[in-house]
Amino acid sequence: MTQNDFIYIPGKREEKRIPSRVLEEIVHQQIRSGQRNLEIEAFGQHGIGGRLWDAGTDPVNIRIIGHSGQRAGSLGTANTFIEIMGPASDDLGWLNAGAQIVVHGHASNGVMNGAAQGRVFVGGSIGARGMTMTKHNPRFDPPELWVLGTAGDYFGEFMAGGIAVVCGYGSQPEDRVLGYRPLVGMVGGRVFVRGSAAGFSEKDAKQVALSDDDWQWLKTRLSTFLEKTGRPDLLAAFSMRADWILLTAKSPHEKADSPDRSDMRYFRKQIWDRELGPGGLIGDLQEIPPGTIPVIAKGDLRRYVPVWEQGKYISPCQAACPTGIPVQDRWTMVRTDNVDEAIAMGLSHTPFPATVCGYLCPSPCMASCTRHQQGMVPVNVRDLGRAGETVPPPQPEQKTDRKMAVIGAGPGGLSAAWHLTLKGHTVTVFDTGAAIGGKISSVIPGSRIPRKTLETELKRIRELVSDIRLNQQIDAKEFARIREEYDFIIVAAGARKPKTLPVPGIEKACFANDFLSDAKAGKAEPGRQVVIIGAGNVGCDVATEAHRLGARDITLIDVQKPAAFGREREDAEKCGAVFQWPVFTREITDQGVVLQNGDLLPAETVVVAIGDMPDLDFLGTFLGVENGFVTVDRFNRTTDPKVFAIGDVVAPGLITDAIGAGKRTALVIDQIASGKDIQGVLPLPVVDKSRIHLAYYDPGKIADGMAACADECASCGNCRDCGICVAICPEGAIFRVEMKKDGFEYRVDPEKCIGCGFCKGACPCGIWDMMPNTPV
């Protein structure tokens, strides 16, 4: 190409710079008029050399002298060849779509920004953000940028295609040929660098080895580049393959595989633990094994562990029984075909299984039965009690040398004597009366207890307790003597002194106990109209007996709501007895009872049944007394360590209360006598009823017969040995062990158990519980 081929276009007219718009018009006019070689003397006009599509496919040569402006060659097309004879300004080859541009000097910022085709050869260095946002359209060759010197900062940001070659001419080995932070966001294309690309975005790009093909390509094009930029002399120096590196974009896959952070495990080991010491932050204070534990853990790592709590609690029925008879144990015996043992066992708790459990007791055991929780009928214990009538007394333990005295042969005293004897002690019972049995024998109506049953059981007591001394006169002196002679004394003298009323005519009334014992002896004649003052259970007994003896108009009066309950009250009501309350007695006359309001309740017999008080005169001043009753602690100890007191001398109560107190006190004395801790006689805690699962039982069923009763007993706190726990355990951790000596046990394999508590949730009897595991 010769000088003459070029049309000169000045960028100034009359010393005035032509605006970019006008220069653009001139250039286009020249092209349209057939000119293909233009030399433009630029004065910073914008975008010279771009958009020359009017020339069709003809090559167009643009030579720029002077100050080429911003965006020279922008939107350039493939027919355009631009040669800039000096340095280039910003955004050289911007959005280049095919133009070839040669710069004989440096180019400033933004070279090839957004270019997709074409080639730019820079014979110097370039400014910041060269080769950014470049693309490669597969229909065309990729764009190329060749730089003789170095690139400025942020080179190749968001580069998506194209090839850049930066030769690093004139740089020192320590210089960064690609400037600061190159290739951020690079997703495509290739960058050849002769020198260091240190600090490039390793998140986006990677350095790869030049292949032979790469090297061949580079070498061939290098000579063209150096020719065009007028430095062929550098070819030999640039042809050292080892001086070149190639950078390419990482694929999304590679980016995902190589996170830009170092591994935390490595950091912990190499930096954290190294500075702090083995075990890290608190390795000097506590060892925490590395790694995590599973959420569902076994063995020592369980938060809760199941415990088979057989024998740890008593059932509600046993707890409610004043005598403490383990009712549920008896049903277990029935279920395991030990009916005889179940019946006989009653005698180790009470000398009156038939009389009291079978007839007289209001059965608090049944009242407290867990089955009530779901409105189910409790298991009937009366049959078990009655069956005890004919059982022979148990064998006492080995004889001791201790002598015990019991004062009073009522139910409490006999119970105490019975149990002391069973423990092997020598017992003497003293009573002022002519018969044993106390109120059971003397005042309880025959309608409530068959005479034969009572006599059989009293006879059995006499067989076991041989030394019962009746008709004794016991005064203070005699009591003092007994106290000296015996190791321990139990006062069970009962309450025999009737309470009375401070009203006129009281002498016309009789007291309930006198009436009842007369009635029992067939000596009472109450007449037709009877008024009973005091509407408790004793009053009801009086009513029933009076009715038996011919009374037909029976009224029980009380100052408060009648305390009578149960069988006694039902029987009285059956006799037509009428309860009136609150009414207050003014006086008793021959006509009957005159009330405070003046009404007369006509009566042939008036009976006072407002309770009895103990007669404590014989105790002298030995014992502490409060409100007419002997003071005792919960072990029935009086203020005298040798003397215990039970039954109505302590507080009014049921027959079964007295029997229970007799038993407990006998055990306390036995503990003391044998030097053991009396805390041992305290009953175990009662099982929580919510632990018992009643869903296993048919709610409509009322058990009839011993076997059926035994089946329906919920066996609270007492393992039925059903094996449901073994079946329900999701981990198969529970197994049954047959004990050599005594029964069986269910156990848990801690290495299998996950502590889910299913055993507890399913256990019919409430044996399993979940306990917090031992702290680690």
Added chain:
Amino acid sequence: MSSNRSLEPSALSTNDLPWQVKYSNDRCTLCGQCTAVCPVKAIELAVFRKRRIKTSIQPRADQVSQYDIFYGIQQKTDVAYACIGCAMCTLVCPNDAIHPQKNPGLDRMKFHINQQGVPRRRGGRRNAEGSILDRIKFTRISMLTDPALDAGRHEFEMRTLLGRVLSPRENMKRLREKGWIPPVREIYPLIIGGMSFGALSPTMWEGLQMGVTYLNEEMGMPVRMCTGEGGCPPRLLRSRFLKYVILQIASGYFGWDEIIHAIPHMKEDPCAIEIKYGQGAKPGDGGLLMWHKVNKLIAAIRGVPAGVSLPSPPTHQTQYSIEESVAKMILSMSMAWGFRVPVYPKISASSTSLAVLNNLTRNDYASGLAIDGEDGGTGAAYTVSMDHMGHPIASCIRDNYLNLIKIGKQNEIPLFAGGGIGKNGNLAANAAALIMLGASGVQIGKYVMQAAAGCVGTEEDRCNVCNVGICPKGITSQDPRLYRRLDPEDVARRVVDLFVSFDTELKKIVAPLGRSTSLPIGMSDALGIDDFSAAQRLSIKYVV
């Protein structure tokens, strides 16, 4: 439930409970995982009776009425065992048979959770969903006005200053006269606020510290974490990592003897000392570490007997006025490190906080003021304190900042905001809003527990049992059976994730403001809100 039960006052049905366990017997495989994992034993295996009736209208046909039983999972209704909604059951259930559901009606729990006369105490949060911070928008987005920056491409220096910055004139004077110049730290504006070793499990605490250290040493982010009041493990005190730690002193003074013993052996000064006077979650109520969590390790670090509850009184015992508290405490703490370490108080947001601030501005040794708003979290507090006491952080920080402007000291004493930042997950937006309202940085606690360790607490009173040490994720438990569920490494990894992503989001917010090298502290012209009254109160734009 017993059909025959008596109705004592606190007899509740599942309908009265805040969380109801929804259970499908059809899907259940009775594997026991749910009952094994339940932290509060709210569910148990139960035996159920099922009546089967077979009838016929034919005369004399066999009419059958029988009971079968079946097993299933049942929710307990005792107040003490009420489901807390943590959904650990759902997490472990292999068959998707069980999940807790928030009572869609109104539960009655609040009326009964005071058995034995003890008002409810819990850990966690205020359980109020709303957040004024979430409603603040960044309405100044530079298109061609400011140099618009690209958060993904430009480099940012997201840093803030912790320490007393002297006025240029004063600074020059002291330089010339070789006078004392207050220590200032350049730190990352997102700080992990004070959660004690004790309130948090050892694995959680170590994980947080490890993450913070990683951010500093591997990522070049100067993130700081406050110890909370519970001392500091001796090893950390003697390591170079101490410089990433803000030591807290509070009214219980737990663990400070260990710190004093360690001072001569410290390789580095701590970042700063925070004097805690109040906590946003329970202003006026002291700290409390319940006995459940005071095991041998915690006892050793705090210097107390094991197994006792540790209250920090609501006030410092020997300080009777602002002047005295501030002067005495700041001076003592400054002296301990030869006036090389910034010392600042942390108070709960309150209508009286301006008085504290004014006092601090007159005290050369005061390095800043941290204010904790009502939405802050706590390891243990009375519900009444948590739910009904406290001051929102936004207006409090704003008032304080505007007051600093009034006295011309807005660039001299930094304010740090805490309490409910990111409570609904919008961490960067909330933090940026507070910064533009005037905070130099923000402190977070609950957010870290949720993001870094999977805390399941929510604003609808879910879980919240941090106080009793049964955290099902092992975050706030001192029981190895629970805290070993958590690996410090995993926590550290998540801390890094959280900070790195926060950093990107913060840049996304500040880049359009043209800020890349200094935080837009107090740049409230960038803020708008669609509530007129709130806009007035905060002195920002009302935008609709």
